[in-house]
Amino acid sequence: MSFKTAARETLQDAQLRRNIGKATTLIREKRLRAVAELPDWERLRDAGEAIKASAMATLPEQLERLEAAVTAAGGTVHWARDGAEANAIVASIAKRVGTDEVIKVKSLATDEIELNEALEAEGIHALETDLAELIVQLNPDDKQSHILVPAIHRNRAEIRALFEQTIARGQSLGNEASAIAEAARLHLRNKFLTVPMAVSGANFGIAETGTIGVVESEGNGRMCLTLPRVLVTLMGIEKVLPSWQDLEVFLQLLPRSSTAERMNPYTSLWTGVTPDDGPREFHLILLDGGRTQVLEDEVGRAALHCIRCSACLNVCPVYERVGGQAYESVYPGPIGAILTPQLRGLDAAPSLPWASTLCGACYEVCPVKIDIPSILIHLRGRVVREEQSKLTPEALAMKGMAAAFATRRRYEAAQRLARLGRGPLAKAAIPGWTAMRDLPEPPKETFRDWWKRERGEG
Amino acid sequence: MSAAKAEILTRIRDALGPSPVVPEIPRGYRAAGSIAHDGVVEQFCAHVAEYRATVHRVADSEVAFAVRAILGEGKRVGVPVGFRDLGMPVVEDHGLSVAELDALDAVVTGSALAIADTGTIALVSGAASGRRALTLVPDHHICLVAASSIVPSVPDAVAALGPDAPITLVSGPSATSDIELDRVEGVHGPRVLDVIVFA
Numbered sequence: 001m002s003f004k005t006a007a008r009e010t011l012q013d014a015q016l017r018r019n020i021g022k023a024t025t026l027i028r029e030k031r032l033r034a035v036a037e038l039p040d041w042e043r044l045r046d047a048g049e050a051i052k053a054s055a056m057a058t059l060p061e062q063l064e065r066l067e068a069a070v071t072a073a074g075g076t077v078h079w080a081r082d083g084a085e086a087n088a089i090v091a092s093i094a095k096r097v098g099t100d101e102v103i104k105v106k107s108l109a110t111d112e113i114e115l116n117e118a119l120e121a122e123g124i125h126a127l128e129t130d131l132a133e134l135i136v137q138l139n140p141d142d143k144q145s146h147i148l149v150p151a152i153h154r155n156r157a158e159i160r161a162l163f164e165q166t167i168a169r170g171q172s173l174g175n176e177a178s179a180i181a182e183a184a185r186l187h188l189r190n191k192f193l194t195v196p197m198a199v200s201g202a203n204f205g206i207a208e209t210g211t212i213g214v215v216e217s218e219g220n221g222r223m224c225l226t227l228p229r230v231l232v233t234l235m236g237i238e239k240v241l242p243s244w245q246d247l248e249v250f251l252q253l254l255p256r257s258s259t260a261e262r263m264n265p266y267t268s269l270w271t272g273v274t275p276d277d278g279p280r281e282f283h284l285i286l287l288d289g290g291r292t293q294v295l296e297d298e299v300g301r302a303a304l305h306c307i308r309c310s311a312c313l314n315v316c317p318v319y320e321r322v323g324g325q326a327y328e329s330v331y332p333g334p335i336g337a338i339l340t341p342q343l344r345g346l347d348a349a350p351s352l353p354w355a356s357t358l359c360g361a362c363y364e365v366c367p368v369k370i371d372i373p374s375i376l377i378h379l380r381g382r383v384v385r386e387e388q389s390k391l392t393p394e395a396l397a398m399k400g401m402a403a404a405f406a407t408r409r410r411y412e413a414a415q416r417l418a419r420l421g422r423g424p425l426a427k428a429a430i431p432g433w434t435a436m437r438d439l440p441e442p443p444k445e446t447f448r449d450w451w452k453r454e455r456g457e458g
Numbered sequence: 459m460s461a462a463k464a465e466i467l468t469r470i471r472d473a474l475g476p477s478p479v480v481p482e483i484p485r486g487y488r489a490a491g492s493i494a495h496d497g498v499v500e501q502f503c504a505h506v507a508e509y510r511a512t513v514h515r516v517a518d519s520e521v522a523f524a525v526r527a528i529l530g531e532g533k534r535v536g537v538p539v540g541f542r543d544l545g546m547p548v549v550e551d552h553g554l555s556v557a558e559l560d561a562l563d564a565v566v567t568g569s570a571l572a573i574a575d576t577g578t579i580a581l582v583s584g585a586a587s588g589r590r591a592l593t594l595v596p597d598h599h600i601c602l603v604a605a606s607s608i609v610p611s612v613p614d615a616v617a618a619l620g621p622d623a624p625i626t627l628v629s630g631p632s633a634t635s636d637i638e639l640d641r642v643e644g645v646h647g648p649r650v651l652d653v654i655v656f657a
Contacts, residue, residue: 219647
C-alpha cells in the first residue's frame with residue numbers, strides 16, 4: 001500500500017489524531033526547554049554529526065575493533081548479513097539454552113527483522129517487556145506508531161481498557177497512569193526473575209572498549225541485561241562509536257532529544273561478561289540487513305547516523321496528522337521516510353520520500369544534524385529516475401508526449417485526439433490523477449485551428 | 459573469518475569506495491574539566507529532586523542515623539559485602555539468589571560519582587555500589603553520594619569512568635513515558651529512590 005493510501009485510512013481516525021497531537025505537542029515544548037539549558041547544544045550537534053560520519057567512513061576498522069574488544073572481554077560476536085541470518089542465530093542460542101521463552105528489551109532492530117515472529121515459528125515465545133511494546137503486543141490488531149513510544153496512538157483510557165481485558169482481567173485499574181504501570185510490573189515480575197535468556201538491542205557499541213550501551217526508563221532493560229543467564233544483543237552495524245569519549249556527546253544529545261529529559265532514568269553500560277555480575281554468556285550480533293546498501297548512496301547514507309531519538313517525528317506536521325502506522329514500517333516519520341526506502345530498496349517503498357512537506361523542522365531538531373529534507377529530495381529524484389527507466393504507464397505517456405511535441409504534424413494530430421478522447425476514456429487511463437481533480441476539458445478549437453481558419457496557412 | 463563477516467566487510471568497503479573522507483571531530487562543546495565545581499552539590503540535589511527522588515543532605519557522621527530514619531524498624535535491608543556500619547541488622551550480598559533479593563524490603567549502597575548537570579548517579583559494579591542485581595531487584599534503593607564525588611557535567615563523568623566494570627547511570631526512580639509521553643514513576647526498577655548526599 002502506498003503512503004498516500006495508508007494515510008487516507010489513518011486520517012479517518014479522529015481519536016488517533018487527538019492522541020498523537022496531544023503527546024507530540026507536550027513533548028515539543030519540553031524538548032525546547034531541555035535543549036535551551038545547554039549553552040553548547042549546537043556544538044554538541046556538530047560533534048555528534050562528525051562522530052557518526054567518521055564512524056561510517058572507517059566502519060570496517062571500527063567493527064573489527066569492536067569485535068576484538070568484546071571477544072577479549074569474554075563475549076561472542078556473530079555477523080549477520082540479513083534478518084533471516086540474525087534470527088537463526090538467536091533461535092539456535094535459545095535452543096542450546098533450552099528455553100521456550102525469552103524476555104526482550106525494546107529493540108527496533110529486532111522489530112525490523114521480525115525476530116519475534118521468527119522465534120515463534122521455532123516454538124520460542126518472545127515476551128516484550130517495555131510498557132508500550134507490551135501494549136502493542138497485547139492487542140493482535142495493533143501496530144507500532146512511534147519509535148520511542150510505540151503506543152503513542154493509545155491514550156490512558158484505551159490502555160486501561162486493554163489491560164483490564166488482558167493482563168489485569170477482572171480488575172479495575174482506575175484512571176491513574178501509575179496503576180497501569182503497576183499492572184505491567186506485576187505481570188512481568190516473575191518473568192524477569194526466572195526466564196534464562198534475554199534479547200536486547202543496543203544504542204551504542206564502543207569500538208575502543210567493546211562496551212555496549214542501552215538507554216531506557218522503566219528498568220525492564222536493566223532486568224533483561226542483568227538477571228538472565230544468557231544475553232543476546234542485536235546491533236545494527238551503524239551503531240558503532242569509535243571511542244569511549246564519544247559517549248559524552250551522545251549521553252547528552254539522546255535523552256534531551258527523545259524524552260526531553262536531562263537524563264533518562266537508566267543507562268546500562270557493560271563490556272563482555274563480568275564475573276559475579278550479570279549474564280554468564282554474552283552474544284553480540286552485528287547486523288547488516290540493508291545498511292551497506294544505504295551506505296552506497298553518498299547523499300542518503302547520512303540516514304545511518306540516526307540515534308533513534310524520535311525528535312523528528314514529534315515535530316513533523318505530516319506525522320502528527322497521519323500517525324506512525326501509515327508509514328507501514330518500524331521507522332515512521334521523517335527519518336522513516338528516508339531510512340525505510342533505503343533499507344528495503346526504493347522499489348519496496350517508493351511513495352515514502354513524498355510523505356513530507358519539506359518544511360525542514362526535522363533537520364532543525366535532529367541531534368546529529370541529518371539533513372532529512374535534502375535526502376528526501378535526493379530520494380525523490382532517484383525514484384523518478386528509476387521509474388523512468390521502466391515502462392510504467394506514466395513513463396510511456398511521457399515518452400509519447402515527447403514524441404508528439406517533436407514535430408508539428410504529430411502535435412496537431414495529438415490535439416485532435418485529445419478532444420476526441422476526453423471524458424470517461426481519459427479518466428480510466430489516469431485514475432490517480434482524476435480521483436481528486438477534474439480533468440481539464442480540451443477546448444473545442446485549438447489556437448492553431450483558429451489561426452488557420454481566420455488567417456489561412458501560417 | 460566467517461563468510462558473513464567477510465561479505466559484510468566487503469560490502470562496506472565497496473560502498474565506501476577507495477578513499478572515504480574521514481571528517482575531523484569538532485569537540486568545541488564544554489569538555490571535561492571546563493566547568494567550575496561551584497554549586498555542584500546544590501545543583502545535583504535540585505535536579506535529583508525533580509525526578510521525584512527524595513534527597514537528604516547530612517554530615518558523614520550522620521549517614522547511619524539518616525538511613526535508619528528513612529527505613530524505620532523491622533525491614534530486611536541488603537548491602538554490599540563489607541559496607542559501612544549502619545547500626546542496624548543488614549543482609550550482606552554474598553551472592554544472594556534472585557528470590558532472596560526479591561525478599562528484601564530495601565537496599566543501601568554507595569555510588570562511584572554523580573553528575574550535577576543531569577542529576578545522575580553512577581553505580582559501578584564493585585565494593586561501593588554492589589553488583590547490578592542488588593540495586594535493581596529490591597523496590598527501595600537508598601543511595602549514598604559523597605558530596606566530593608559530584609562532578610559538574612556528563613563529560614566529567616565519562617572521563618572518570620571506564621569499561622572495566624558494568625555501569626548503571628541512575629537518574630531518579632524507575633519511570634515510564636509510554637503513557638501519553640508524560641513521565642510516571644514506578645515500573646520495574648526500584649520505585650522509591652532516596653539519595654543521601656554526605657560531606
